[in-house]
Amino acid sequence: DIQMTQSPSSLSASIGDRVTITCRASQSIGYSLNWYQHKPGTAPKLLVFAASNLQSGVPSRFSGSGSGTDFTLTIHSLQPEDVGTYYCQQSYSIPLTFGGGTKVGIK
């Protein structure tokens, strides 16, 4: 199974800050990496697919990059509504696996 490791596990930043979350795969997965946002009591939301493609309707302050084993999700200007937990997920091979999550809060 491919293990996905996210860092940090949590962070707090100020409104308007640039926030970076990293995700590392235990083996090369090409560009088969997705990012989701999850807020308590709600449905998880797809933000980025295939490493760098923004899902329709997602604000342009979100971006994804990387390939192979190392990937990054960036929030270019943190907004109050971005509070939540962010997960990476590999779609390269079965079983599909998620990272452990990064909880983002506001300072």
Next chain:
Amino acid sequence: EEQLVESGGGLVQPGRSLRLSCTASGFSIGDYALNWVRQAPGKGLEWIGFIRTKGYSATTEYAPSVRDRFTISRDDSNGIAYLQMNSLKTEDTAVYYCARDAEWFVRFYYKAMDVWGHGTTVTVSS
């Protein structure tokens, strides 16, 4: 609006069975593979399995943690997918989500879960 709604959760004793449903609206469920994902209390998201479309013989794949105990099926005519859970354990306690499997062509084919339900809670306890 494209939606998925899970139902069927509840309190169940260890060793018993439970069947969850995932009902689609706003799109034809038969056109998509469907995933089940869960989140145990205080933990992250865990993929537990998916079912392909009938065009791929509705074949299924499962995570090792639930293989041989859980079964996913689909009823496209009624727009519903099911998760049959047998021999439940306390560690199966979680919120269970269904999620649609979408595919894009960006030089190659890539997949992600683009529509999710709000989840249904399963508690396994004596």
